[in-house]
Amino acid sequence: MTELTTDRLLMRAWRESDYEPFAALNSDPAVMEHFPAPMTRADSDGLIDRISTFLDERGFGLWALEVRGTGQFIGFTGLSVPSFDAHFTPAVEVGWRLSKDAWGNGYASEAARAALAYGFGPAGLDEVVSFTATTNKPSQRVMERIGMTHDDADDFDHPRLEQGHRLERHVLYRISSAQWEARQ
Numbered sequence: 001m002t003e004l005t006t007d008r009l010l011m012r013a014w015r016e017s018d019y020e021p022f023a024a025l026n027s028d029p030a031v032m033e034h035f036p037a038p039m040t041r042a043d044s045d046g047l048i049d050r051i052s053t054f055l056d057e058r059g060f061g062l063w064a065l066e067v068r069g070t071g072q073f074i075g076f077t078g079l080s081v082p083s084f085d086a087h088f089t090p091a092v093e094v095g096w097r098l099s100k101d102a103w104g105n106g107y108a109s110e111a112a113r114a115a116l117a118y119g120f121g122p123a124g125l126d127e128v129v130s131f132t133a134t135t136n137k138p139s140q141r142v143m144e145r146i147g148m149t150h151d152d153a154d155d156f157d158h159p160r161l162e163q164g165h166r167l168e169r170h171v172l173y174r175i176s177s178a179q180w181e182a183r184q
Contacts, residue, residue, distance in 0.1 A: 004114045011065055062080055092127075132171060
């Protein structure tokens with residue numbers, strides 16, 4: 001499986017030692033503010049198992065993210081395929097979820113750029129999207145910092161959330177391989 005490195009980060013395969021800190025991250029109400037609910041330990045463990053299978057099958061995915069030098073696990077960043085139908089699917093999404101103590105260091109942007117470089121390089125993707133609830137301004141700022149663009153006409157109601165849910169409305173950001181190359 002492919003590992004990616006940046007100046008400060010290692011994006012790698014998941015390890016047994018990641019399960020506990022990932023469960024803590026997924027149960028933190030602050031981290032999960034823009035998701036329907038915090039995750040149980042069983043749900044968090046199941047997510048790692050699904051992510052790992054995807055990584056094995058595709059060679060890319062949501063890599064475990066650690067700080068180089070310290071080895072501290074801080075969450076994940078990478079590429080995934082949304083499993084719901086929407087006007088922009090099928091698609092590949094760049095995404096991230098970091099522990100609260102890792103916020104504010106630029107890690108999400110740094111790792112997302114590495115994921116995009118892999119996506120538009122070895123993976124040969126033509127476009128990558130990212131989406132989040134309209135209320136998630138920090139993630140939208142990351143999307144903008146990594147060169148993605150937003151068009152209000154692309155915004156959508158997430159099909160997995162009931163009508164009227166506080167997180168139902170989502171923004172969609174995009175970046176094409178040509179836009180990525182022009183920024184390099």
